[in-house]
Amino acid sequence: MIEGDKAKDVIEVEHLTKRFGDFTAVDDISFEVHRGEIFGFLGANGAGKTTAMRMLTGLSLPTSGRGTVAGFDITTEPEQIKRHIGYMSQRFALYGDLTVKDNMDLFAGIYGVPRREIGSRIDSLLDRLDLMHEKNSRVRDLPQGWKQKLAFSVSIIHRPEIVFLDEPTGGVDPAARRQFWELIYEAVDEGITVFVTTHYMDEAEYCDRISMMVDGRIEALDSPSALKRAYGASSVAEVFDILARGAARTE
Amino acid sequence: MKEFFAFVRKEFLHIFRDVRTLLVLVGLPTVLIVLFGFAISTEIRNVNVGMCTQDDDTAITRLMEKVDRSEYFTYVGRYDSGADVDEAMRRGEIDAALIFSDDFSAGLMRPGGSEIAVIADATNPNNASMEVMYLSSIVSDYFREDLETAMMSMPQASSSGQVVPNLRMLYNPQLKSSYNFVPGIMGLILLLICALMTSVSIVREKETGSMEVLLVSPVKPISIVFAKMIPYFVISCVVLINILLLTIFVLKVPIAGSFFWMILVSVIYIILSLGIGMLVSTLVKTQIIATLICGMIFMVPVMMLSGMLYPIESMPEPFQWLAQVVPAKWFIEAIRKIMIEGVPVRYVLKEIAVLTLMATVIFAVAVKKFNDRLD
Numbered sequence: 001m002i003e004g005d006k007a008k009d010v011i012e013v014e015h016l017t018k019r020f021g022d023f024t025a026v027d028d029i030s031f032e033v034h035r036g037e038i039f040g041f042l043g044a045n046g047a048g049k050t051t052a053m054r055m056l057t058g059l060s061l062p063t064s065g066r067g068t069v070a071g072f073d074i075t076t077e078p079e080q081i082k083r084h085i086g087y088m089s090q091r092f093a094l095y096g097d098l099t100v101k102d103n104m105d106l107f108a109g110i111y112g113v114p115r116r117e118i119g120s121r122i123d124s125l126l127d128r129l130d131l132m133h134e135k136n137s138r139v140r141d142l143p144q145g146w147k148q149k150l151a152f153s154v155s156i157i158h159r160p161e162i163v164f165l166d167e168p169t170g171g172v173d174p175a176a177r178r179q180f181w182e183l184i185y186e187a188v189d190e191g192i193t194v195f196v197t198t199h200y201m202d203e204a205e206y207c208d209r210i211s212m213m214v215d216g217r218i219e220a221l222d223s224p225s226a227l228k229r230a231y232g233a234s235s236v237a238e239v240f241d242i243l244a245r246g247a248a249r250t251e
Numbered sequence: 252m253k254e255f256f257a258f259v260r261k262e263f264l265h266i267f268r269d270v271r272t273l274l275v276l277v278g279l280p281t282v283l284i285v286l287f288g289f290a291i292s293t294e295i296r297n298v299n300v301g302m303c304t305q306d307d308d309t310a311i312t313r314l315m316e317k318v319d320r321s322e323y324f325t326y327v328g329r330y331d332s333g334a335d336v337d338e339a340m341r342r343g344e345i346d347a348a349l350i351f352s353d354d355f356s357a358g359l360m361r362p363g364g365s366e367i368a369v370i371a372d373a374t375n376p377n378n379a380s381m382e383v384m385y386l387s388s389i390v391s392d393y394f395r396e397d398l399e400t401a402m403m404s405m406p407q408a409s410s411s412g413q414v415v416p417n418l419r420m421l422y423n424p425q426l427k428s429s430y431n432f433v434p435g436i437m438g439l440i441l442l443l444i445c446a447l448m449t450s451v452s453i454v455r456e457k458e459t460g461s462m463e464v465l466l467v468s469p470v471k472p473i474s475i476v477f478a479k480m481i482p483y484f485v486i487s488c489v490v491l492i493n494i495l496l497l498t499i500f501v502l503k504v505p506i507a508g509s510f511f512w513m514i515l516v517s518v519i520y521i522i523l524s525l526g527i528g529m530l531v532s533t534l535v536k537t538q539i540i541a542t543l544i545c546g547m548i549f550m551v552p553v554m555m556l557s558g559m560l561y562p563i564e565s566m567p568e569p570f571q572w573l574a575q576v577v578p579a580k581w582f583i584e585a586i587r588k589i590m591i592e593g594v595p596v597r598y599v600l601k602e603i604a605v606l607t608l609m610a611t612v613i614f615a616v617a618v619k620k621f622n623d624r625l626d
Contacts, residue, residue, distance in 0.1 A: 091463065
């Protein structure tokens with residue numbers, strides 16, 4: 001997937017701001033996400049993560065500032081952005097009353113995967129997950145960990161440039177979480193950039209770079225090891241505690 | 252377009268994987284039609300009739316035979332006095348009775364004439380009035396025939412004949428209640444399927460969080476809504492055909508007017524109901540509230556104010572105004588005109604225009620609300 005002439009950064013954001021009335025949910029943030037990296041987007045509840053993500057995925061327009069995702073402008077080309085990104089949320093994995101294959105067919109169709117390729121892509125995804133025998137099972141009959149892995153595979157079925165994962169591992173046991181992260185690494189190996197939000201600080205350690213949002217602003221952005229050094233902390237969790245202590249907005 | 256059809260396919264899968272709901276959707280109209288058509292009927296049948304007379308009179312015996320032969324009444328027996336008739340009615344043996352004056356046949360020839368009392372158990376006033384009406388018409392029929400035979404022998408007496416009202420029940424000569432209920436049930440069921448099912452199905456996506464995933468995808472939000480309407484439109488058409496087949500072949504109600512216009516009016520009504528469903532889905536957040544609004548709040552005006560059960564003309568004026576905005580009222584009126592009265596379409600143009608206008612307004616509001624809600 002990586003082509004030489006493509007830009008180095010998949011996401012570029014400058015002075016992005018979103019206000020709802022008097023309330024500034026996202027306050028003048030600027031950052032880049034490099035192609036092929038795992039970018040951790042951390043922050044306490046209410047820090048503005050969700051609002052920022054909605055702007056990046058083309059769901060809402062910024063009040064001011066500019067940015068591009070996968071080379072498209074977030075203010076003027078949200079429809080193009082939607083075609084070139086993947087998205088997975090913790091709240092909804094897949095349609096439980098449909099089979100694994102139905103779900104994959106649906107999302108492949110929605111994202112415009114060429115019809116003759118749909119079958120082979122589904123088979124290769126299922127092969128990799130070792131779930132070929134569950135192809136025609138209903139998703140609701142599968143264990144939560146499998147659903148999450150399937151949902152991730154479905155979110156990259158159209159081979160997007162970047163996939164947004166919104167707390168993808170909520171409610172999953174540690175073993176399943178580890179397997180999930182293996183899938184993420186595989187996707188990165190194929191050239192997909194990963195933008196992930198999480199509440200698990202051990203997962204933040206797996207990211208190439210992480211940003212920490214406090215009160216609508218990005219207070220820190222670097223690799224986990226650099227952040228730990230800068231704040232004299234032994235873990236990302238400690239860095240997060242130091243930064244979040246000053247937060248005015250909590251839930 | 253391709254993503255649109257991928258989505259339509261998904262909606263069909265949702266419905267076909269949920270066999271129970273599908274059965275309810277198709278089975279409920281069948282059950283309702285059969286129930287209203289046969290069991291819940293305002294017609295009278297198997298009414299037990301008694302008789303009271305003092306003397307043996309062949310004219311009376313022949314009259315009672317005629318009563319017994321009619322499909323509504325069964326002749327039970329003779330009682331000796333008015334008190335006995337009363338007693339039998341209290342015991343539940345009879346529902347109605349004919350009491351003849353003394354010396355009945357002979358009295359007919361005298362100037363003062365004879366008397367027949369028709370009495371009925373008016374615990375159920377509707378039935379009682381129908382029983383009395385039917386019984387008196389049998390009695391007067393009987394004596395008219397009698398009179399005609401008598402007049403044959405003396406034709407010069409014909410000028411002195413009395414005025415006999417000639418009653419005709421137009422469009423529904425047998426007074427079948429199914430003529431009245433079928434349009435009503437169509438109005439009810441089609442609204443239920445379209446509005447209730449569509450709104451619940453859209454709201455479900457919000458509730459489970461799948462809407463979020465869909466909104467991030469390239470599918471246009473408005474396509475999501477239209478894709479959801481297509482399966483319910485198809486099911487509604489199947490239900491419509493089902494109702495019509497039952498109506499024609501099981502209830503034996505003939506379609507007097509144009510089949511084409513009846514289908515067209517129904518399709519407009521279906522589209523209108525889909526719009527109502529979409530409007531509801533933009534206003535509520537949970538499936539339960541969507542069900543409550545469509546299933547209860549909408550059902551009441553459809554049942555009460557559409558003319559399905561009670562004639563609108565006899566309502567207090569404020570309710571009559573209110574009835575004008577109930578879509579089912581216009582639909583039921585149009586279907587009655589086409590199906591039962593069989594009038595040409597130019598007499599139904601007003602109803603068609605009102606339904607089309609309502610559909611346009613509802614859709615415009617729903618689409619606008621839907622777009623407003625997204626951001």
